[in-house]
Amino acid sequence: MSEKIQQDIYPSMMISSQNKAEKIAPIKLGERLKEIRKSLNLTLEEASQKTGLARSTLSKIENEQISPTFQAMQKLTTGLEIDLPQLFTTPKQVTATGRRDITRNEEGKAHPTSTYEHELLATQLTNKKMMPFKSKVRARDFNDYSDWIRHDGEEFLLILAGEITFFSEFYEPVNLQQGDSVYYDANMGHMLISISEQDALILWVTAS
Amino acid sequence: MSEKIQQDIYPSMMISSQNKAEKIAPIKLGERLKEIRKSLNLTLEEASQKTGLARSTLSKIENEQISPTFQAMQKLTTGLEIDLPQLFTTPKQVTATGRRDITRNEEGKAHPTSTYEHELLATQLTNKKMMPFKSKVRARDFNDYSDWIRHDGEEFLLILAGEITFFSEFYEPVNLQQGDSVYYDANMGHMLISISEQDALILWVTAS
DNA sequence: TAACAAAGTTTCCTTTTGGAAACTTATGTT
DNA sequence: AACATAAGTTTCCAAAAGGAAACTTTGTTA
Numbered sequence: 122m123s124e125k126i127q128q129d130i131y132p133s134m135m136i137s138s139q140n141k142a143e144k145i146a147p148i149k150l151g152e153r154l155k156e157i158r159k160s161l162n163l164t165l166e167e168a169s170q171k172t173g174l175a176r177s178t179l180s181k182i183e184n185e186q187i188s189p190t191f192q193a194m195q196k197l198t199t200g201l202e203i204d205l206p207q208l209f210t211t212p213k214q215v216t217a218t219g220r221r222d223i224t225r226n227e228e229g230k231a232h233p234t235s236t237y238e239h240e241l242l243a244t245q246l247t248n249k250k251m252m253p254f255k256s257k258v259r260a261r262d263f264n265d266y267s268d269w270i271r272h273d274g275e276e277f278l279l280i281l282a283g284e285i286t287f288f289s290e291f292y293e294p295v296n297l298q299q300g301d302s303v304y305y306d307a308n309m310g311h312m313l314i315s316i317s318e319q320d321a322l323i324l325w326v327t328a329s
Numbered sequence: 330m331s332e333k334i335q336q337d338i339y340p341s342m343m344i345s346s347q348n349k350a351e352k353i354a355p356i357k358l359g360e361r362l363k364e365i366r367k368s369l370n371l372t373l374e375e376a377s378q379k380t381g382l383a384r385s386t387l388s389k390i391e392n393e394q395i396s397p398t399f400q401a402m403q404k405l406t407t408g409l410e411i412d413l414p415q416l417f418t419t420p421k422q423v424t425a426t427g428r429r430d431i432t433r434n435e436e437g438k439a440h441p442t443s444t445y446e447h448e449l450l451a452t453q454l455t456n457k458k459m460m461p462f463k464s465k466v467r468a469r470d471f472n473d474y475s476d477w478i479r480h481d482g483e484e485f486l487l488i489l490a491g492e493i494t495f496f497s498e499f500y501e502p503v504n505l506q507q508g509d510s511v512y513y514d515a516n517m518g519h520m521l522i523s524i525s526e527q528d529a530l531i532l533w534v535t536a537s
Numbered sequence: 538t539a540a541c542a543a544a545g546t547t548t549c550c551t552t553t554t555g556g557a558a559a560c561t562t563a564t565g566t567t
Numbered sequence: 568a569a570c571a572t573a574a575g576t577t578t579c580c581a582a583a584a585g586g587a588a589a590c591t592t593t594g595t596t597a
Contacts, residue, residue, distance in 0.1 A: 175586040187584055192396040226508025243512035250483045250536040275458045300434025304451030326534045328458040383556040
């Protein structure tokens with residue numbers, strides 16, 4: 122009795138976005154936990170002591186035989202003194218000094234939604250101060266959107282192609298064309314629609 | 330039987346950090362979920378349809394009577410088309426803090442140097458987390474450069490036009506073309522030269 | 538390579554989650 | 568107000584998670 126359960130997650134510091142069941146490189150929570158534990162040089166027994174979860178439970182989580190409850194995940198994060206997002210993101214080697222990540226055109230990590238088609242950039246690097254991604258904006262209709270998008274931090278966007286109307290909470294809407302850019306407080310409600318013939322292409326960079 | 334279980338979590342979009350047992354305002358996962366559902370204007374029934382979780386289960390999660398499994402949380406995030414961190418973070422109060430700055434194409438603040446022609450963006454806003462600017466790179470020759478460029482923080486760059494070779498201290502040089510991007514630790518020595526016919530056009534964003 | 542110890546896995550059982558349906562509480566409508 | 572209906576909660580039970588201990592594997596030493 123050791124069937125693997127479905128337990129993937131989509132990598133995303135992604136903002137207001139959607140992750141339907143799309144083909145995005147999934148991360149195994151169990152593997153990730155094992156990595157973390159190993160990196161801390163802990164045995165299951167030691168991890169058990171620190172987290173208050175049974176040795177057997179930890180083993181089962183690592184081998185993806187069970188799906189931990191939120192409570193268990195909290196015990197994990199507090200016990201091992203890590204942040205929750207760390208459980209969901211794969212940190213490809215982060216050398217102490219210099220890190221670099223190149224993303225070729227159109228080769229970012231896809232993250233499609235109904236109205237946007239996000240392409241996450243520099244996904245190899247974790248713990249970044251900024252989160253850059255490109256989006257194709259398909260929507261040309263308000264109805265495609267439910268409400269303001271709102272999240273922590275600041276956001277910069279640059280129109281790479283097409284034309285959009287950018288809405289934000291305390292301002293009048295503006296039209297933005299190729300080459301135009303906006304910088305704004307992302308806690309302020311914001312959203313945009315494409316008004317060009319083809320999909321608009323946009324670069325976003327977020328920092329919190 | 331409706332005792333509230335302990336179910337707090339520390340808010341963290343926070344990137345690199347550990348959270349020792351610091352006193353950070355704890356967030357109730359259930360409350361947060363309810364907020365999100367309300368903001369999406371969904372009833373429990375509708376949310377149930379979208380997520381595949383039973384109406385009753387959702388109710389119990391919202392009222393913190395149960396601690397959802399990771400699987401359940403995934404169903405929540407994919408079904409409601411939100412991101413996992415959203416479940417853990419309290420959206421900042423949006424007051425008058427909203428700021429915004431639009432920079433039209435070619436209308437940034439010019440800042441020419443010998444080999445670059447910088448155009449600073451969003452200069453109206455001060456105290457920004459990020460510093461975005463475009464550059465025309467004229468240089469096609471190593472001699473135009475003295476040495477590595479090095480400064481605090483992290484840097485993201487995207488090739489808007491042309492083609493360049495990007496050099497950085499601990500890596501092999503790479504050629505980058507329109508649409509390609511790099512993210513790197515700016516303390517690591519870096520520089521670039523244009524290798525296209527016309528000047529290359531580049532977007533930089535720096536954060537420290 | 539036998540013997541032992543330590544690390545990890547599986548079993549077995551208890552506790553908790555998650556779902557269907559019954560029940561209760563709000564929100565209209567005539 | 569009485570009724571109807573929608574939204575939300577609670578109950579009850581099946582299914583899954585979590586823990587203690589038995590078991591297996593890996594590593595070390597004589």
